[in-house]
Amino acid sequence: MPxxxxxxxxxxxxxxxxxxxxxxxxxxxxxxxxxxxxxxxAHTGASRSVLAIRLKKLVxxxxxxxELYETHPPRYEYTPTEAGRALQPLLLxxxxxxxxxxxxxxxxxxxxxxxxxxxxxxxxxxxxxxPLHSDSTHPLRIGGIPLPEAS
Amino acid sequence: MPxxxxxxxxxxxxxxxxxxxxxxxxxxxxxxxxxxxxxxxAHTGASRSVLAIRLKKLVxxxxxxxELYETHPPRYEYTPTEAGRALQPLLLxxxxxxxxxxxxxxxxxxxxxxxxxxxxxxxxxxxxxxPLHSDSTHPLRIGGIPLPEAS
Numbered sequence: 371m372p373x374x375x376x377x378x379x380x381x382x383x384x385x386x387x388x389x390x391x392x393x394x395x396x397x398x399x400x401x402x403x404x405x406x407x408x409x410x411x412a413h414t415g416a417s418r419s420v421l422a423i424r425l426k427k428l429v430x431x432x433x434x435x436x437e438l439y440e441t442h443p444p445r446y447e448y449t450p451t452e453a454g455r456a457l458q459p460l461l462l463x464x465x466x467x468x469x470x471x472x473x474x475x476x477x478x479x480x481x482x483x484x485x486x487x488x489x490x491x492x493x494x495x496x497x498x499x500x501p502l503h504s505d506s507t508h509p510l511r512i513g514g515i516p517l518p519e520a521s
Numbered sequence: 522m523p524x525x526x527x528x529x530x531x532x533x534x535x536x537x538x539x540x541x542x543x544x545x546x547x548x549x550x551x552x553x554x555x556x557x558x559x560x561x562x563a564h565t566g567a568s569r570s571v572l573a574i575r576l577k578k579l580v581x582x583x584x585x586x587x588e589l590y591e592t593h594p595p596r597y598e599y600t601p602t603e604a605g606r607a608l609q610p611l612l613l614x615x616x617x618x619x620x621x622x623x624x625x626x627x628x629x630x631x632x633x634x635x636x637x638x639x640x641x642x643x644x645x646x647x648x649x650x651x652p653l654h655s656d657s658t659h660p661l662r663i664g665g666i667p668l669p670e671a672s
């Protein structure tokens with residue numbers, strides 16, 4: 371019988387903070403070095419009212435920090451915090467997925483990695499370095515509840 | 522001067538397909554093996570009307586496939602396609618980020634990897650295997666436009 375409560379889950383918690391489409395596109399721009407309101411608005415296509423709300427939320431949740439760069443009128447630049455920077459690899463992995471499964475034609479954006487190769491991010495086990503597949507991971511507990519087969 | 526058009530971008534394209542909070546939570550459930558409407562509704566907390574729309578969209582975009590398991594009345598099970606399965610590592614990486622930066626206390630969900638270690642996903646360069654950092658990736662082109670410093 372299914373729970374009557376949604377699962378406790380860090381995916382859900384993450385999405386509550388950065389799960390809106392515009393929030394991730396704001397982060398994309400900030401990683402590209404576009405850090406001011408007008409530039410972020412132009413490059414994402416977000417309306418100014420939605421963008422203001424998303425930026426405020428990202429600052430409140432400690433994903434972006436906000437610094438005054440002009441006082442009359444007050445204007446701000448947004449830079450990623452450590453928590454924000456930790457999302458960049460995930461955005462790059464999402465871009466790779468989109469290049470492969472959604473976008474038609476050549477990937478619009480490409481990176482070179484420090485090693486010299488054109489970047490194709492991969493998500494691996496942090497311990498052995500093997501790429502993750504749906505059948506190589508086995509839940510020990512889900513939503514705070516240990517699984518019988520894992521005990 | 523900023524563009525007057527949003528960037529061409531596979532992140533944006535990906536988010537147009539799977540960027541809604543409930544869509545990613547539906548995928549989480551399907552990866553846990555919960556494949557029927559009532560179970561997905563109970564475990565995510567999505568309303569039935571929103572869930573029906575999200576499932577339809579995920580099927581239309583080839584992320585989930587839909588199979589009849591009961592004919593009177595017709596009922597369906599949802600299973601991930603290849604494109605859907607390719608999103609699982611990204612969801613695991615998002616979970617890891619949430620465990621670290623959002624969730625308080627012990628991570629609600631944990632996995633063991635095939636190698637025996639408790640899973641901590643990492644996003645790396647597919648060529649050299651080094652973890653990605655914000656200063657180890659260098660754009661060659663952005664939104665279809667080659668960068669001058671890269672040519």
